Amino acid sequence: MNSVSESYKNNPLHLKHIIPLDFKTALKLPDSHAWTLPDHPMADPLTHAAVPVIDLGGPQAATLIRQACEKWGAFQVTNHGIPIKLLNQVEFQTRRLFALPANQKLLAGRSPEDFTGYGLPRISTFFSKLMWTEGFTILGSPLDHARQLWPHEYDHINFCQVMVEYQKELKGLAEKILGLMFRSLGLTQEDIAWFKPKYGCKSPQGVLQLNSYPVCPDPNRAMGLAPHTDSSLLTSLYQGNTSGLQVYRDNVGWVPVHPVSGALVVIVGDLMQITCNGRFKSALHRALVNNTRHRISTAYFYGPPQDVKISPSVKLTDHDHPILYRPVTWREYLDAKATHFNKAIELIRYDASSC
Ligand SMILES: C=C1C[C@]23C[C@H]1CC[C@H]2[C@@]12CCC[C@@](C)(C(=O)O1)[C@H]2[C@@H]3C(=O)O
C-alpha cells in the first residue's frame, strides 16, 4: 500500500463524479454543468505581462526559471528536446481515444477506488456542478485499459507505444527542469537526497493525464477544469494550439497562457512548494472551454519515489525563514488532497506558534 495509486483506495468516489456526460449528444448546457462563475477578475492584458517563455538551451535558463517560479509558479519552455512529431502523435492518439463512443470509453472507466483509466477529474467531488471535461489517467503501461478500449492488438499497439515513449521523454525533461530549479536556488544533488540518480532502488513516479474538453454550447457558463494546484513536484503540460489554460496571480487576476507553437507549459506543484520551503509557490490554474474547438491537453505529473518523505531543504531555512512544512510522501499528500482539496497544503504547514 505505498504507491501513489493506493491513495484513492481510502477515498472512493461516487459514480456521478466518475462518469462523464455523453458530450456528443449535448446540444444545450445541462443545469448539472451550468456554473455560476465567481467574478474573479481577469488580468488586464495591457498592464500585466504574460507567463514567461524560456529557451531551455539559453545561458540564462536557470535564472529565468527561478524568477518565473517565484513570480508565477509557471512558465513555458521551448527548445525542450521533445520532438514535435511525438507531440503530434500524442495529440492524434488522444483525440482518437476520446472520439470513441461513450459506452466504449466506459469499458476503461475508473473504478471508484482507482486511479487510472477513463473518467471525470478527481476534484469533481468538491463542486456542486460538473465540469465540461473527460480524462484518461495513465500510470506506467496503459496496456490493460487500452485493451479494453480496443480489443485488437493492431488497434491499441500504436496508442501504447506513443504513450510509453511520451512518458519516457517527459520524465527526462522533468528531471532536467527540476535540476535547473534546484541549481537556481543553490541546491546540489547532495542537498536533495532522493534526487540523486539511483537513490537506493527507488525511482521517481510519473502520472500522465490526457484531458479532453469537447466543444461546448455555452462556454461562458461552463468550467473545463476548476481552479486547483497540482500535487506533483512539477507538471509539464502540452496544450496544442488551443487556448483555455489560465494561471491566477494574487492581486492581478486570471492570466491566459496562450499556446506557443511546440512549447510545453511547466507548472510548479505543491510538493515543490514544500521542498523549497515556500520560495516557489504552486500555481493556481484552471481550464476554460470554447464553442468552436475540441481542446486536448496532456499533463505529466512528476513526483518523488514512493515512500520518500518530501520536506523543506534545510539550506533554505534559517532564523528568518523558519521551516514551514512537515515531511510528507506523495501518497500521503494525495490522501490529504482527496479530502481537503486546495486546503491540503495548509494542513501540513507547521502551526505558526509551534516553530
Ligand atoms: C498524480 C495525480 C495528480 C492528480 C491526481 C493524480 C492523477 C490525476 C491528477 C489530476 C488531474 C486533474 C487535476 C487534478 C487536481 C485532479 O483532480 O486529478 C490532478 C491531481 C493532483 O495534482 O492532485
Ligand SMILES: O=C(O)CCC(=O)C(=O)O
Ligand atoms: O487543460 C489544461 O490546460 C490544464 C490541465 C490541468 O491543469 C491538469 O490536468 O492538472
Ligand SMILES: [Fe+2]
Ligand atoms: Fe493542473
